Amino acid sequence: xxxxxGKHLIDVKDLSVHFPIYTGAIxxxxxxxxxxxxxxxxxxxxxxxxxxxGESGCGKTTTGHAILRLHELTGGQILFNGEDISAYGxxxxxxxxxxxxxxxxxxxxxxxxxxxxxxxxxxxxAVHKMSRNPKDYQDQVAELxxxxxxNPSMSSRYPHxxxxxxxxRIGIARALAVKPSLIVCDEPVxxxxxxxxxxxxxxxxxxxxxxxxxYLFIAHDLAVVxxxxxxxAVMYLGSIVEIADRLDLYHNPQHPYTRALLSAVPIPNPxxxxxxxxxxxxxEVPSPVNPPPGCKFHPRxxxxxxxxxxxxxxxxxxxxxxxxxxxxxxxx
Amino acid sequence: MRTYIIKRxxxxxxxxxFATLIVFFLIRMIPGHVIDLMLxxxxxxxxxxxxxxxxxxxxxxxxxxxxYLRWVSGVVLRxxxxxxxxxxxxxxxxxxxxxxxxxxxxxxxxxISLLVAIPVGVYAAVRQDTxxxxxxxxxxxxxxxxxxxxxxxxxxxxPALWWGWSPSVELIPFRENPLGNIKMxxxxxxxxxxxxxxxxxxxxxxMMLEVLRHDYIRTAWAKGAPExxxxxxxxxxxxxxxxxxxVGIQVPTLVGGTIVIEQIFSLPGIGLLMYDAVLQRDYxxxxxxxxxxxxxxxxxxxxxxxxxxxxxxxxxxx
Numbered sequence: 001x002x003x004x005x006g007k008h009l010i011d012v013k014d015l016s017v018h019f020p021i022y023t024g025a026i027x028x029x030x031x032x033x034x035x036x037x038x039x040x041x042x043x044x045x046x047x048x049x050x051x052x053x054g055e056s057g058c059g060k061t062t063t064g065h066a067i068l069r070l071h072e073l074t075g076g077q078i079l080f081n082g083e084d085i086s087a088y089g090x091x092x093x094x095x096x097x098x099x100x101x102x103x104x105x106x107x108x109x110x111x112x113x114x115x116x117x118x119x120x121x122x123x124x125x126a127v128h129k130m131s132r133n134p135k136d137y138q139d140q141v142a143e144l145x146x147x148x149x150x151n152p153s154m155s156s157r158y159p160h161x162x163x164x165x166x167x168x169r170i171g172i173a174r175a176l177a178v179k180p181s182l183i184v185c186d187e188p189v190x191x192x193x194x195x196x197x198x199x200x201x202x203x204x205x206x207x208x209x210x211x212x213x214x215y216l217f218i219a220h221d222l223a224v225v226x227x228x229x230x231x232x233a234v235m236y237l238g239s240i241v242e243i244a245d246r247l248d249l250y251h252n253p254q255h256p257y258t259r260a261l262l263s264a265v266p267i268p269n270p271x272x273x274x275x276x277x278x279x280x281x282x283x284e285v286p287s288p289v290n291p292p293p294g295c296k297f298h299p300r301x302x303x304x305x306x307x308x309x310x311x312x313x314x315x316x317x318x319x320x321x322x323x324x325x326x327x328x329x330x331x332x
Numbered sequence: 333m334r335t336y337i338i339k340r341x342x343x344x345x346x347x348x349x350f351a352t353l354i355v356f357f358l359i360r361m362i363p364g365h366v367i368d369l370m371l372x373x374x375x376x377x378x379x380x381x382x383x384x385x386x387x388x389x390x391x392x393x394x395x396x397x398x399x400y401l402r403w404v405s406g407v408v409l410r411x412x413x414x415x416x417x418x419x420x421x422x423x424x425x426x427x428x429x430x431x432x433x434x435x436x437x438x439x440x441x442x443x444i445s446l447l448v449a450i451p452v453g454v455y456a457a458v459r460q461d462t463x464x465x466x467x468x469x470x471x472x473x474x475x476x477x478x479x480x481x482x483x484x485x486x487x488x489x490x491p492a493l494w495w496g497w498s499p500s501v502e503l504i505p506f507r508e509n510p511l512g513n514i515k516m517x518x519x520x521x522x523x524x525x526x527x528x529x530x531x532x533x534x535x536x537x538x539m540m541l542e543v544l545r546h547d548y549i550r551t552a553w554a555k556g557a558p559e560x561x562x563x564x565x566x567x568x569x570x571x572x573x574x575x576x577x578x579v580g581i582q583v584p585t586l587v588g589g590t591i592v593i594e595q596i597f598s599l600p601g602i603g604l605l606m607y608d609a610v611l612q613r614d615y616x617x618x619x620x621x622x623x624x625x626x627x628x629x630x631x632x633x634x635x636x637x638x639x640x641x642x643x644x645x646x647x648x649x650x
Contacts, residue, residue, distance in 0.1 A: 028461075070550055090559075097556030110547035114569050114645060124555040158645040174551070 008082070009182055009214045010044040010067060015076035017059075017066050021289065035288045036062040038238035039076070041315065046181070049208065049215040051229030051246065053222060053261070057285065059238040060218045064184040067216065068100050069093055080182070098128055101175035105187035107167035111159035117170055118155040121145065124177040144173040147210075148203060165196035172203065176211070184216045189224060201228055222265045226250055231322075234258045237296045238288055240315060244323040254318055254325040256301050257281075295328060303329055337638070344630050348623070352407070355622035356400050359615055366417050366613040367392065390417050403619065413620030418612055423620035427602055433503065434601030437524070437590050440517050444525030445532060446579070452529075453536025454568060457544060468533065475530030480589060484523050484596040499597055520593045527589065528582055535578050539571035546570075573644050580636030583629050 018033035037059040044050045052060045065071045078086045104110035122141045131137035142152035148169040175183050189197040219225045233243040242255040253259045263279040281300050292299050298308040313326040387393040406412040413423040456465040492498040506513040552562040591603035609617035640647040
């Protein structure tokens, strides 16, 4: 968690990503949209780690992909270093990819099985013509491998010859190859053993300090997010419901959904765990094709009032240390 | 690698022995003995003496298992596939003179099939659910559904009726007239190639669709790699592994296809040799030819297996 200078590296304004649903075999007819991300706004400060949490299918990953323009945007704007990149074309985007990279959850499907580590890590260098000669190229790759704690002599090996943790390190080296300022970490540790998780988290923190990286850290493991993030945003059904500094969010959650999420985090102490009150949410997450009107959370919210079903709540400042929440009842 | 090849080649032996048993005995079980056919054709009243004389001359009077051992020992000891019962020519020489025709037809068909199947399959996957994808899929289903012998017959008949054009019936040697030779082979090769391309195209498309969903493809995009590199270098190379297996499995289909197509277009390849031999019950030609084809198919599949080591880094032969 390095200090930042208050400069916004990423500004997301009213971002929407909808996936159309079609029926009909020959004459296709659009019957609706999966509203994976629906009007999301937030910013990431340069040098900070923004944690993005929420349950499966809430749109965390889609948000991350949309920032990297790996998905077409349905609406909204993305500003990278103050520049609107939402309408960038293919060649502009390719240049921009030097500034932003991604690390994936699954270290097995994220590395091309037919390429050696040298080619996997080195390809971004080659694509962006960042090496002067073949020797320089190999040196750069060797250095990257060393940075992530791998032996450079392993560069002629293929991904299947590595363990999960090592593969994740290769993925990180690859992301670092273009010297980006932003890395979207899409659940980078959820597929790893707990002991390896800690190593990777520490590595990510070290790298952040060393290279002044900015992370968008997507996860569903609240303990991990709490450890690594400066600020945390909570998503529910395509919208951000709460965003706050990490400790503030954990100690003083404002949104009922955040409270329910936090109460589901296991406490490694059986006595304490038995004492606390668990907030159990009723029902299932509604379909993002047809989200509930008003506050999307109202059918499951223990504190919902009739007007919650009518008005869409907006993210508003609670007036307490940068703590924003989208709940009609906050501050009551 | 070398030990692996040696092991695999040794493993071919039992398969080949089994193949010789099948080709040798099964063909003799078909009704209509070669002697009957010979006698009926030469219009000699089949008296017992002539019959026995011919049988003895051809070595067919010995018990079947002795005949088999004679044939097999000839193959193993002298590489001699036997002599044609009708023409008394050496089977191996017959095969040798006809191999270039079949090899050219088969290779051209295979090339056409791959040249059609892989680009269309890749395109259909990359532009999934577009009009061109639908067209590609429909045509490939047609290719599977429409028998090539029927298509071949149509190509023989209709151009002749409409424009008075028909494929040449005389073989144009490649050395004398390369263009004419290729032209001659083109129509049958296209028919056979399109038939084979259908399955390959479906397989390429399905595999590409699967591979394109992987994170490493998204990574490739995120690296800023241009579309051509993402599609060919990252996706296609991974999608081709099962396609290569499929092509290996298609080799027997290809051999069967050449037999039929050579007959329709009267190309003097080993297919036509086989066809005539079966009609004439020329046992030694059939057995020799089947053994030869079997060996080729096995060797090609061995090559396919070995090529995995080159395509798929997870496969290393020790």
